[in-house]
Amino acid sequence: MLFNSLDFALFLPIVFILYWFVFRDSLKSQNFLIVITSYFFYGWWDWRFLALIGFSTLIDFAVGVRLDKVEGRFKRKSLLILSLLVNIGFLGFFKYYNFFLDNFITAFTFFGMPIKANSLNIILPVGISFYTFQTMSYSIDVYRKRLTATRDFIAFSAFVSFFPQLVAGPIERATNLLPQFFEKRKFDYFMAKNGLRQILWGLFKKVVIADNCAEYANMIFNNSTEYQGSTLILGALFFTFQIYGDFSGYSDIAIGTARLFGFNLMQNFAFPYFSRDIAEFWRRWHISLTTWFRDYVYIPLGGSKVGTFLQIRNVFVIFIISGFWHGANWTFIAWGALNAIYFIPLLIFGKNRQNIEIVAVGKKLPCFREVLSILGTFALTVFSWIFFRAENMSHALSYVFGIFSEGLFAIPDFSVFPGAITLLIFIVAFMFVEWKGRVGEYGISEMHLISNKAYRWSIYVFIILIIDVFGNTSEEIEFIYFQF
Amino acid sequence: MFSGIHQRKSNLFIFSFDMMIRLFLRQVLTFLTLLLVINVLLFFMIRGFYIKGYDDVDLSFSEYLLADSHGTPLGDFTEIHEVHNFSGQSDSYLDMERKLKYLIRNAHVNRIYISVDDHTLSPTREDQNNLDRSSFYADQDDYPDYGAFIYNKYLKYYCVFLNDRYSLIIKNFLQDELFDFSKWGGVRSKASWEDLDIAEQKEKSLDRIENYFDEPLPSNIMTEALKRIILICESNDIDLIGLRFPLSKTYYGMLAEESYGADTLFIKNNIFVIDFDDLFLEQDSLFSDMDHLDREGGEIFVDILFDSLDNVWP
Known part of the structure; x- marks a missing residue:
């Protein structure tokens, strides 16, 4: 079930009413309702993969309970390895099997030993990378004794399958989300209103910005050899806003929906395109995944507490794994490596934590130096997205070389992209709103501060009309991160 | 305590x-x-400039003309000959089928004139049709289930927020009329077909051909709808007559043998087809574009059409 579908528009109020009116007296029954509705939500795509979530939940629940009881280091480690093997095994099979097979075949053929093996027609279960990472974090935290294992299977199932963030995150930590399933839910008027506002903004990002950008980005990337350099830059820019609108839009809808049910999910995006350096960008982009890798991969490897060489190694490891997490393709690995290359100079010169606060706090506009930093970081990001979007490495490279063609400084021919000018106007307006709201959690999170209700509601109505008229709703376009 | x-x-x-x-x-x-x-408010606005008279039909007639935009220039001139022009711009056979069933339910129909031009079975018509507007004439039988019926006939028709076509129309209006500064502050006039030189006529004709005749085979959905129309007319004892509308000379020459064969289907079923596609080959002044008559052309064509019909089918 897609967030931007009529199915979800019917599903959400029904679950809301059941949750707050029918099941409101018992925490257990509310959790049970969350599990049932979450499985229904997921099964709407493909009910066969429900067994996978169920199995993953069961294994991690059992491992958690055993980890709490067992004291011996070897036994505890064995249990953790079992949990990791099951989760990574699922991921490995469904997501990476064909990739490794193809690369083995290529490698053996290259060394003059051709081998034959048939790749499997494997369907990637939606959201597998998200919920497996979430359950793994639970097992690791229980193993590290940062969390007491739960004995409540229903609450644990609700934690794993919680429908707002099940298929594309934010990847929640058990330490943040799981305790919320044991607290008596109180309906909070302001929290619910904030949730609706965030859903609205998320829909705008997804349907107006991302889905419209997708049309032009696809057109340019799929026929990249036909376009001149400046048009290829335009294509990369469209993809840059597509992926941001798509993924952060999903996160906004997920967080907003969770708020309607009294849950607080972690912020996943914090205006990353206003970052002044790549380190800041990675503190603001897909925060739940970045911090996951930081806590469970980077720090155990020594993080920044080791020598320079090992620090560089750790940065490469985390960025390459992060790239590989996105998909079984060398382009994602290249994207990760490129970001590592961007990051390493900052690390070496100790500048990776110089921009912690959002830019120009308390000021209307950034200073000239900040503008240059933002534009520089943005340009590096746009360049790396080319690798992320390309079909394969040769496509990525030909796209990059295509940019530096003779048409680099020519004005793109907008007549072949009808509506693109309007979209660019929307992107500028969108970034303006994001800039104005950058101290908040999302673009229009400070809207409640407008005391004039008529004015506030007029803005909401205006956004709804924009979504309706300019939103790309001709077909419900799936969220990009569903494939990861 | x-x-x-x-x-x-x-x-x-x-x-x-x-x-x-x-x-x-x-x-x-x-x-x-x-x-x-x-x-x-938006619905009334949409009704004003998109639905227009699409939901308006005179049920007192016994003969009706069903066609796409080729039939619209005939306007109400057909009524002089006791035929109600029920054509709609971009009407597909699915829309015509709905209209036909509606007429059968609500009027006493004896004869239907329907367009069987070369393009009417084109796969392009699957996308470019009036299914949103013609849902006004639809019945529960036209949908797979009751839910789809309620959704399409009522929710989608009256709720602007649920209807993508309505949104598209508002979007196109804003983009093409308001955001296009070149169109501000002046009256625009479209060059008539006869004013274009041959090269321009050929270019526009080629665009049209590429739009409608891109696929080698006709649309299955359209073909099945046309077959159902034939069966419905047969079972309700309605005379069905196929019409091929006039084409301009340039377009006629370029179109050559391109056709998805709606007329052939009629002929195979022994249904009468009147072919007027070469009627005005030397009269570009009667066309608004390569295959659409203008108002004057429509008026002249109506007289010729019904005079010739009187001769062969009194």
Whole structure:
């Protein structure tokens, strides 16, 4: 079930009413309702993969309970390895099997030993990378004794399958989300209103910005050899806003929906395109995944507490794994490596934590130096997205070389992209709103501060009309991160 | 004593919960009502410049003309000959089928004139049709289930927010009329077909051909709809006559043998087809574009059409 579908528009109020009116007296029954509705939500795509979530939940629940009881280091480690093997095994099979097979075949053929093996027609279960990472974090935290294992299977199932963030995150930590399933839910008027506002903004990002950008980005990337350099830059820019609108839009809808049910999910995006350096960008982009890798991969490897060489190694490891997490393709690995290359100079010169606060706090506009930093970081990001979007490495490279063609400084021919000018106007307006709201959690999170209700509601109505008229709703376009 | 305190606390919680959720629901409902009012206003706007007279049909006739935009220039001139022009711009055979069934349910129909031009079975018509507007004439049988019927006939038709076509029309209006500064402050006139030189006529004709004749085979959906129209007419004892509308000389020459063969289907079923596609080959002044008559052309064509019909089918 897609967030931007009529199915979800019917599903959400029904679950809301059941949750707050029918099941409101018992925490257990509310959790049970969350599990049932979450499985229904997921099964709407493909009910066969429900067994996978169920199995993953069961294994991690059992491992958690055993980890709490067992004291011996070897036994505890064995249990953790079992949990990791099951989760990574699922991921490995469904997501990476064909990739490794193809690369083995290529490698053996290259060394003059051709081998034959048939790749499997494997369907990637939606959201597998998200919920497996979430359950793994639970097992690791229980193993590290940062969390007491739960004995409540229903609450644990609700934690794993919680429908707002099940298929594309934010990847929640058990330490943040799981305790919320044991607290008596109180309906909070302001929290619910904030949730609706965030859903609205998320829909705008997804349907107006991302889905419209997708049309032009696809057109340019799929026929990249036909376009001149400046048009290829335009294509990369469209993809840059597509992926941001798509993924952060999903996160906004997920967080907003969770708020309607009294849950607080972690912020996943914090205006990353206003970052002044790549380190800041990675503190603001897909925060739940970045911090996951930081806590469970980077720090155990020594993080920044080791020598320079090992620090560089750790940065490469985390960025390459992060790239590989996105998909079984060398382009994602290249994207990760490129970001590592961007990051390493900052690390070496100790500048990776110089921009912690959002830019120009308390000021209307950034200073000239900040503008240059933002534009520089943005340009590096746009360049790396080319690798992320390309079909394969040769496509990525030909796209990059295509940019530096003779048409680099020519004005793109907008007549072949009808509506693109309007979209660019929307992107500028969108970034303006994001800039104005950058101290908040999302673009229009400070809207409640407008005391004039008529004015506030007029803005909401205006956004709804924009979504309706300019939103790309001709077909419900799936969220990009569903494939990861 | 302790249980009393607990009871009071619990009541306080219930009170605040009720108050909060009631306030929330009231706000949500008020906002939805506001959206409903906006929807009504938008619907009237859409009705004014998109639905227009599409939902308007005179049921007192016994003969009707069903066609796409080729039939619209004939306007109400057909009524002189006791035929109601029920054509709609971009009508597909699915739309015509709905209209036909509606007529059968609500009027006494003896004869249907229907366009069987080269392009009417084109796969392009699967996308470019009037299914949103013709749902006004649809019945429950036209949809796979009751849910789809309610959704398409009522929700999608009246709720602007649910209808993608309505949104597209508003979007195109804003983009093409308001954001296009070149169109501000002046009256635009479109060059008539006869004013174009041959090269321009050829270019426009080629665009049209590429739009409609891109695929090698006709649309299955359109073909099946046309077959159903034939069966419906047969089973309701309605005379069915196929019409091929006039084409301009340039387009006629370029089109050559391109056809998805709606007329052939009629001929195979022994249904009468009148072919007028070469009627005005030397009269570009009667066309608004390569294959559409203008108002004057429509008026002249109506007389020729019904005179010739009187001769072969009195």
